[in-house]
Amino acid sequence: MAALDETKVKEGVEKETVEAVRSIGERYKYGFESKVETEYAPKGLNEDIVRLISAKKNEPEWLLEWRLNAFRRWQGMEPPRWAMLEHPPIDFQEQYYYAQPKSMAKKPKSLDEVDPELLRTYEKLGIPLREQMILAGVEGAEAAPADARADARKVAVDAVFDSVSVGTTFKEELARAGVIFCSISEAVQEHPELVRKYLGSVVPATDNFYATLNSAVFSDGSFVYVPPGVRCPMELSTYFRINAENTGQFERTLIIADKGSYVSYLEGCTAPMRDTNQLHAAVVELVALDDAEIKYSTVQNWYPGDENGKGGIYNFVTKRADCRGARSKVMWTQVETGSAITWKYPSCILRGEGSQGEFYSIAIANNMQQADTGTKMIHLGRNTRSRIVSKGISAGRAQNTYRGLVSIHPKASGSRNYTQCDSLLIGDKCGAHTVPYIECKNSSSRVEHEATASKVDEDQLFYCRQRGMTEEEAVALVVNGFCREVLQALPMEFAMEAQSLVAISLEGSVG
Amino acid sequence: MLAPIRTRKTPQKLEAAEALLAARPAPEGEARWAREARAAAEARLREMGAPARRDEYWKYTDPAPLLQPAPDAAPAMADDEGPLWAGTDALRLVFVDGVFRPDLSDDPRMEGVEIAPLSEALAADIHWAADLFGRLEAEGQSQVERPLAALNTACAAQGFAIRATGKAARPIDLRYVHEDPRADAMVRNLVRLEPGAELTLLEEGAVAARANMCLEVSLAEGARLHHVRAQGRDHERVGAAHIFALLDAEASFKSFTLTANGRLTRNETVVRLAGDGASAHLAGACVGDGAFLHDDTVFITHDAVGCESRQVFKKVLREGARGVFQGKILVRPGAQKTDGYQLSQGLLLTENAEFDSKPELEIYADDVACSHGSTVGAVDETALFYLRSRGIPADAARNMLVLAFLDEAVAEIEDEALADVVRARVAAWLERRSR
Numbered sequence: 001m002a003a004l005d006e007t008k009v010k011e012g013v014e015k016e017t018v019e020a021v022r023s024i025g026e027r028y029k030y031g032f033e034s035k036v037e038t039e040y041a042p043k044g045l046n047e048d049i050v051r052l053i054s055a056k057k058n059e060p061e062w063l064l065e066w067r068l069n070a071f072r073r074w075q076g077m078e079p080p081r082w083a084m085l086e087h088p089p090i091d092f093q094e095q096y097y098y099a100q101p102k103s104m105a106k107k108p109k110s111l112d113e114v115d116p117e118l119l120r121t122y123e124k125l126g127i128p129l130r131e132q133m134i135l136a137g138v139e140g141a142e143a144a145p146a147d148a149r150a151d152a153r154k155v156a157v158d159a160v161f162d163s164v165s166v167g168t169t170f171k172e173e174l175a176r177a178g179v180i181f182c183s184i185s186e187a188v189q190e191h192p193e194l195v196r197k198y199l200g201s202v203v204p205a206t207d208n209f210y211a212t213l214n215s216a217v218f219s220d221g222s223f224v225y226v227p228p229g230v231r232c233p234m235e236l237s238t239y240f241r242i243n244a245e246n247t248g249q250f251e252r253t254l255i256i257a258d259k260g261s262y263v264s265y266l267e268g269c270t271a272p273m274r275d276t277n278q279l280h281a282a283v284v285e286l287v288a289l290d291d292a293e294i295k296y297s298t299v300q301n302w303y304p305g306d307e308n309g310k311g312g313i314y315n316f317v318t319k320r321a322d323c324r325g326a327r328s329k330v331m332w333t334q335v336e337t338g339s340a341i342t343w344k345y346p347s348c349i350l351r352g353e354g355s356q357g358e359f360y361s362i363a364i365a366n367n368m369q370q371a372d373t374g375t376k377m378i379h380l381g382r383n384t385r386s387r388i389v390s391k392g393i394s395a396g397r398a399q400n401t402y403r404g405l406v407s408i409h410p411k412a413s414g415s416r417n418y419t420q421c422d423s424l425l426i427g428d429k430c431g432a433h434t435v436p437y438i439e440c441k442n443s444s445s446r447v448e449h450e451a452t453a454s455k456v457d458e459d460q461l462f463y464c465r466q467r468g469m470t471e472e473e474a475v476a477l478v479v480n481g482f483c484r485e486v487l488q489a490l491p492m493e494f495a496m497e498a499q500s501l502v503a504i505s506l507e508g509s510v511g
Numbered sequence: 512m513l514a515p516i517r518t519r520k521t522p523q524k525l526e527a528a529e530a531l532l533a534a535r536p537a538p539e540g541e542a543r544w545a546r547e548a549r550a551a552a553e554a555r556l557r558e559m560g561a562p563a564r565r566d567e568y569w570k571y572t573d574p575a576p577l578l579q580p581a582p583d584a585a586p587a588m589a590d591d592e593g594p595l596w597a598g599t600d601a602l603r604l605v606f607v608d609g610v611f612r613p614d615l616s617d618d619p620r621m622e623g624v625e626i627a628p629l630s631e632a633l634a635a636d637i638h639w640a641a642d643l644f645g646r647l648e649a650e651g652q653s654q655v656e657r658p659l660a661a662l663n664t665a666c667a668a669q670g671f672a673i674r675a676t677g678k679a680a681r682p683i684d685l686r687y688v689h690e691d692p693r694a695d696a697m698v699r700n701l702v703r704l705e706p707g708a709e710l711t712l713l714e715e716g717a718v719a720a721r722a723n724m725c726l727e728v729s730l731a732e733g734a735r736l737h738h739v740r741a742q743g744r745d746h747e748r749v750g751a752a753h754i755f756a757l758l759d760a761e762a763s764f765k766s767f768t769l770t771a772n773g774r775l776t777r778n779e780t781v782v783r784l785a786g787d788g789a790s791a792h793l794a795g796a797c798v799g800d801g802a803f804l805h806d807d808t809v810f811i812t813h814d815a816v817g818c819e820s821r822q823v824f825k826k827v828l829r830e831g832a833r834g835v836f837q838g839k840i841l842v843r844p845g846a847q848k849t850d851g852y853q854l855s856q857g858l859l860l861t862e863n864a865e866f867d868s869k870p871e872l873e874i875y876a877d878d879v880a881c882s883h884g885s886t887v888g889a890v891d892e893t894a895l896f897y898l899r900s901r902g903i904p905a906d907a908a909r910n911m912l913v914l915a916f917l918d919e920a921v922a923e924i925e926d927e928a929l930a931d932v933v934r935a936r937v938a939a940w941l942e943r944r945s946r
Binding site: 433 | 567844845847857859860861862863864865866867868869870871872873874875876877878879880881882883884885886887888889
């Protein structure tokens with residue numbers, strides 16, 4: 001991490017800490033590339049590519065039309081420039097818009113038929129795609145706990161590799177509960193009525209530049225439908241992996257929680273280390289009907305580029321939840337540690353009376369990373385509530401921006417918002433910025449916004465030191481507290497991963 | 512450092528800028544340096560274009576009334592309560608509809624203070640104002656475009672150039688009387704305080720049906736300027752007022768603005784803390800009712816070590832009134848030990864009022880303590896209940912709470928006597944309204 005070498009390290013910072021921080025830049029352990037034979041669509045983007053993607057997926061006519069409409073609109077659009085991000089213009093004709101492992105040309109019937117190299121990739125990433133073994137009573141089955149106890153620990157996974165879904169685990173068990181969990185291409189085939197009803201109903205096909213691009217060329221992603229009154233029996237998870245070079249990943253996720261249902265969904269992402277920038281433009285749509293609750297957690301760890309800003313993923317993501325039903329609830333939790341560029345604003349449209357939106361975020365930008373992330377809480381219904389907790393940490397020469405909107409409409413009487421965004425700066429070459437927009441159009445609502453930017457609090461450090469802690473221990477304690485609110489909002493499965501990611505990055509916030 | 516915000520130059524913006532310039536030819540008979548400053552401002556405006564609703568910094572405020580060829584009629588309100596600073600011992604300079612009236616003013620002479628009408632200062636071959644006029648405005652354009660300020664530099668013929676070398680014996684009171692319902696005024700004031708100098712500058716009055724006001728302030732080491740402004744009560748007036756302040760080491764700038772009524776008020780304050788240990792305190796209290804839009808747009812740049820800035824803006828809004836706050840603290844690389852504080856609050860008295868706030872931080876130094884808070888809400892019902900349970904009538908209790916809400920901003924006025932004048936005036940307004 002050359003950036004830190006130039007940075008003046010403050011007195012009292014122990015060498016270990018500095019080393020630890022230095023090593024983060026080199027420690028992207030997911031940077032390997034899998035040798036998988038890949039089939040590409042021709043480079044560039046035109047109507048034929050859109051048709052080709054649609055044909056590959058054997059899509060119905062209406063979906064092709066939908067894609068083409070989006071593509072035509074996209075051609076007349078310009079990339080947004082309002083974010084505090086600097087990058088050379090992206091040449092959209094220099095990308096591949098579709099890449100699939102050759103072995104996936106004919107869809108495998110089960111994971112057993114999947115190319116072992118693919119499975120090894122996920123194994124290396126620590127993603128369990130091993131459901132069959134447990135169910136079939138082969139290797140590892142003895143170690144597997146009894147069904148009843150296992151329920152709490154099981155995580156169903158949909159693994160997306162470049163442009164296709166490799167496989168989805170625990171499908172049958174979920175089906176018994178009535179939960180549909182599959183890749184979106186499968187959903188188009190098997191549940192076209194649901195897809196047609198909800199696709200684009202939260203993020204319209206022409207919402208913004210990147211969402212429109214996604215609508216035209218989206219390749220795969222996850223689809224979840226939880227029927228009325230069902231509490232999804234396990235955590236659902238999607239693991240996104242970019243492998244192929246010069247390939248954009250455009251996944252589309254659609255989650256519908258019907259009346260009175262509950263689902264917790266986890267999302268993880270990694271990519272190989274490469275010198276060139278790669279594009280990732282996803283769209284996530286959540287629909288929560290009456291009394292439904294969706295918990296959506298992300299640990300985003302795309303390759304961030306090297307310490308000089310070479311390579312890394314350009315991450316332009318549109319995530320939006322529609323709390324359509326009364327008393328529905330959506331909770332976004334994100335830990336953003338990767339990507340060269342992050343442009344991401346998971347939002348909630350609080351339409352249903354008494355609906356609730358929450359946003360918890362830790363964004364860490366190191367070296368030359370740039371993050372412009374935040375949320376929008378649009379209060380349309382009466383007595384709607386939202387809460388935003390954002391923790392931004394900047395180090396090296398990184399720029400980290402919180403950008404948010406809280407909008408209380410005239411009819412959203414009795415609504416409530418609380419926002420807290422804190423920034424921590426490590427070193428004198430980075431930047432931390434806050435750009436909140438607060439709009440309140442009725443008097444019975446209350447909006448509170450607080451933001452701070454600072455280094456670690458001296459008084460707290462002094463207090464800890466006075467109690468006999470070493471400087472390092474004190475810093476660890478105080479800094480741990482800085483992120484705790486968000487870490488606690490994560491489900492167990494992710495909290496561990498996130499905590500270790502944050503811990504590495506946070507050592508060295510002494511200053 | 513990130514690139515400054517530049518707006519999209521639509522043909523409409525550029526044409527509107529031409530129209531603004533065509534409507535007001537630059538004054539004649541000025542010294543070469545002044546002519547050059549005017550020409551440069553004209554070029555800036557042509558390049559920027561006029562403000563438009565689509566510009567990021569005009570998102571919440573429609574600039575159209577400030578751009579139309581002539582202002583809509585805005586009858587002056589009967590002066591039933593007398594000028595705000597009538598009871599304050601000050602050197603008074605009176606403008607009527609934005610034109611200086613020596614016959615109504617005091618003799619502009621005070622020990623240690625040079626006071627000259629703008630036209631005189633700009634006609635002199637050598638004048639201290641050459642280092643100031645248009646310079647701070649131009650610098651203030653570097654991060655965010657402020658076309659109406661460039662227009663003021665290009666065209667304003669009225670105003671004063673004030674320079675203090677010591678501690679001024681009494682405040683200077685600029686009183687802007689509004690008479691003609693169609694008056695369209697443009698006033699430019701320049702203030703330079705030499706090292707260690709101190710001055711209190713008061714401003715009061717509605718100015719005109721439409722006003723474009725601009726104040727450039729340059730404070731040398733250790734200088735202190737207190738600025739207290741009251742923007743009149745005319746219901747229909749529209750106006751844009753800019754303050755550009757540049758502070759050297761240990762200098763202090765305190766500015767408070769009181770606003771009541773007015774269809775459109777846009778107050779932009781741009782401060783650069785350029786010397787170590789400088790401090791700027793900006794505060795504003797406004798009370799709006801009905802067709803009222805009040806916009807405080809603040810940009811503070813911390814460009815030196817150990818500087819302090821503080822913003823406290825309070826708005827009380829009812830019956831369709833809208834309040835806007837856009838405040839930004841920029842901490843440049845190296846501006847360590849910065850202390851930045853910003854508070855913006857809206858109190859909505861009726862269901863149909865609106866408050867929009869955009870409190871921004873942009874920080875490039877690590878040893879800083881910056882914070883902002885922004886809240887919107889109604890009068891606290893429990894506080895109201897408490898007061899009523901103590902036998903205070905509902906209206907009086909409500910006024911008490913509104914006054915307490917505004918007082919946090921009023922208390923930023925350092926001179927207690929001046930703060931009391933403001934307090935009494937606000938209390939009288941609330942009293943009358945609830946009657």
